[in-house]
Amino acid sequence: MSTSAGVTAPAAATSPPGASRSDARALFAVCAATLLVLMNYTAPVAVLPQTARSLGAGLTTQTWLINAITLGLAATLLVAGSLGDDFGRRRIFRTGLALLAVGTVGSAVAPNAATFVAARIVQGAASAAILAAGLGLLGHAFHTAQGRAHATARWASMLGAGIAVGPLASAALTSAAGWRWFYVILAALAVLLAAFGGRLLTESRAARVAHIDVPGVLTLGAGLALLLVAVTAGRTGWLRPAVLIPLVLGVLLLATFVAVQARGRAPMLDLALFRRPDFRIATLGAFFTGLAALGPSTVLPTLVQQLVGISALGTAGLAFVWAGASFVVSNQMRHLGTRTAPARQLALGFLLTAVGYLAMLGYADAHSWVRTIPGLLISGAGSGLLNAALARLAVTTVPTDRVAMGSGANNTARYVGSALGVAGAVTLASSLLPAGQASGFSAHGADAVLLIGSLVAVLGAATALIRRRAAAPVPAAG
Incomplete structure (x- = not known):
């Protein structure tokens, strides 16, 4: 098989030397589904104005x-990973694909913004099942350090490929x-992938009694x-009640979740894992990746479109450069993963993200989308390093019978950070308005997004490097 880079699912099926045919099929199916998930995730970015006008948003x-x-x-990733480990990763993976089809049909026929938002939440839950169970399937299929580095790098590359192709396909x-x-x-x-791709996978689950942590699911x-x-x-x-009430209730429920996990006999998340430096680095690294890299970069194409004035296809082209x-x-x-310590790889990825953001400062005042290109390339390269390191850490910092849970925990941290990053970027971009402008985005707000994003990325790099003792080895299952 060819090992050349590409942005299609067949390229993702290339397996490391010595991998079995079943392992190669699993890699193909999981990478193809991950590509679909990320294409869907970023689809509204390039066509947000058109979608908003159509839905009256x-x-x-x-x-x-x-x-x-x-x-x-964010709300279902850890749940999906835990269910995959206990009830079968292949089963949860195929269920996610079927649910993704239902959710996307809901978006296609949505008559208003509320229906579209509800359909996208369903798509998020479906995507959680695909990502958590899919990475868990790869963790189960590939056992050697080289094999896991190769497979997780391929999986991580589909995150970038989906972000690159999704906005272009949507805009076209x-x-x-x-x-x-x-x-x-x-x-x-x-639907096609659920029907046929599932046949390429073999079922795997943890060797323990299946259990649904109902209090954990509900509180988290x-x-x-x-x-x-x-x-x-x-x-x-x-300071409005519409913000304070859900904020306080949310914090209380998350505190309750931690208490439930600490006392439960079969918790959804084993809190003892946080004693391991590598697991802490993986979780914090994922959170800062969402907050500093994924969140601002998701909003950036829309800001360029509205502040500089380019077409939907041009906006998708900018997203393509980064992704x-x-x-x-x-x-x-996949060739270099085992040669670089994950913490150092994370730190370099965050630093490249920060440099890329700083290189884009002033593009809105200059009314030039061209000025964003070097920064998009640099920060995109940083994102690639982050994705590859996090994918590897997600399956190597947990026991082998809990790989889907590890994937769920890692991606939960990533997408919580992303949601906070998107909300923060929109707030910054729309809050520093010039006199006489009642709404929308501003050039000063766009620069504030880049500055704050770079500062958070530097903080992420520092967090990745703070490691006072060696990571404890992860015990094998059974």
Whole structure:
């Protein structure tokens, strides 16, 4: 098989030397599904103005058009990973694909913004099942350090590929036939992959009695949902009851979740894992990746479109530059992953993200989208390093029978950070308005997004390097 880089699912099926045919099939199916998930995740970015006009969505609601899927992801990733380990990773993976088809059909026929947002939340829950169970399937299929580095780098490259292709496909279909057609086509692809791709996978689950941690599921899901609702609503003021009430309730529910996990016999999240430096680094690294890299970069194309004035296809092209660089770097880390300590790889990724953001300062005042290109390439390369390191850490810092839970925990931290990053970026970009401008985004706000994003990225790099003792080895299952 070819090992050349590409942005299609067949390229993702290339397996490390010595991998069995079943392992290669698993890698293909998981990478293809991950590509669909990320294409769907970023689909509204390039066509947000057109989608918002069609659905009658104001500025605050537009934040939800982007962030609703992140809410579904963050609230259910850990749950999906735990269910995959206990009830079968292949079963949860295929269920996620079927649910993704249902959610995308809902987006395609949505008559208003509320229905579209609800459908995107369903897509987020479906995506959580695919990501958590999919990475868990790879962790089970590939056992050697080289094999896992190769497989997780391929998986991570699909994150970049999906972000690159999704906005382009959405913008092209919007220009040709309307934004709804993207969701129609994606639903059909999800059905096909659920029907046929699932046959490429073998079932795997933990060797323990299946158990649903109902108190954990309810407190975590509701707590994260309320927290993200509060943060998104905070754009128009933090001292309003509509913000304070869900914020306080969300924090209380998350504290309850921690207490439930500490006392439970079969907890959804083993809190003892946080005693391991590598697991802490993985979790904090994922959170800062969402907050500093994924959140601001998700909003950036929309800011350029509205402040500089480029077409939907041009906006998608900018997203492609960033995500394409991420794809190439993640894909190449399959050769280099075992040679670089994950913490150092994370630190370098964060620093490149910060440098890329600083390189883009002033693009809105200069009214030049060209000025964003070097920064997009640099920060995209940083994102590629982050994705590859986090994917490897997600499956190597937990016991082998809990790899889907490890993936769920890691991606939960990532998408909670992303939701906070998106909400914060929109708030900053729309709060520093010049005199006489009542709403929208401003050049000063756009620069503030880049400055704060770079500072958070530097903080992420420092966090990755703070490691006072060696990581304890992870015990094998059984």
